[in-house]
Amino acid sequence: MLIAITRGVSPAIQNCQLTHKERQPIDLELSEQQHRNYQEKLSVLGCQVIKLPAEPNLPDSVFVEDVAIVLDEMAIITRPGAESRRPEITAVAEALVPFRELARITYPATLDGGDVLRVGKSVFVGISSRTNQAGFEQLWGLLEPLGYSVTPVSVSGCLHLKSAVTQVSVDTLLLNRDWIDLELFSHLRHIAVHPDESHAANALLIGEKIIYPSSYPRTRQRLEVDGLSLFPIDVSELIKAEGAVTCCSLVFPS
C-alpha cells in the first residue's frame, strides 16, 4: 500500500515564497478545488491519502515535499532553506512517526525536499538557493552508509532540482536541458520538455502512472508519444505559488 501525505492549501497562500515568479493573485477557492482533485488522483492511483489540516499561518505549507524525504529505511526531516517554512516540519514529522524512524537535517545545513531526486539507489541533491553544501553533506552522511550513491547537482535558473528534472518511468527522466547538466544523468533515458514550456519538467510518477499538470500540453504530447500513461490535472493556482505536482505530496510504501 502506498501512503500519500498531503496538507490543505493555507488560506495565506497568497503570501507564499516566490523566487523566479512574479506575484499574481491566487484564487484560494480554486486552489483548494485543484488540490482536492490532486488528492483524488492520488487515491485513484492506489494511495491511501493522509490529509493534514491547512495551516493558516504557514503560506507554503501545502508543499509538503520540501519538509521530508521518505526512504524505505528512514524519513529525513529537512531544514527548509526559507526561514518562513521551517515551522512546517512539525506536523509532517508527527504524521511520519507511525511509518518510519526519523532523522533530521540540522543547522547550519539547509535542505528542501524539492532538491532531492531519488532514482533507485541513486540520490541527486540540488545545490540551490534553498539547499546548501552542508545540507548535501548531512544527507550524504545519512544515506551513504545505507548503500545510496549521493551526488550534488548545481541548480540555477529554477527553484529546485525537481523543477528541472523528474523521473517518468523506471529508466526515463523528464528534464529541462537549460537548467540541468545532462552528463550527470547520462545512464538514464531522457525526454526534454518542449522549448515553449520551460517549467514542464515536474511530473509525479506513481507506480507506472504519471500525475501531470495540464498546463503543458506540448510536453505532455512528448510523454504520450513515448508510451507513458498520463493523468493530467489542472494545478494552475499552485503553479502561481511556484509549486507543481511533486511538491504537494510525500508518497511512499507503508
Ligand code: CIR
Ligand atoms: C516556495 O518557494 O518554497 C514555495 N512557494 C514553492 C515550493 C515548491 N516546492 C517544490 O517544488 N518542491
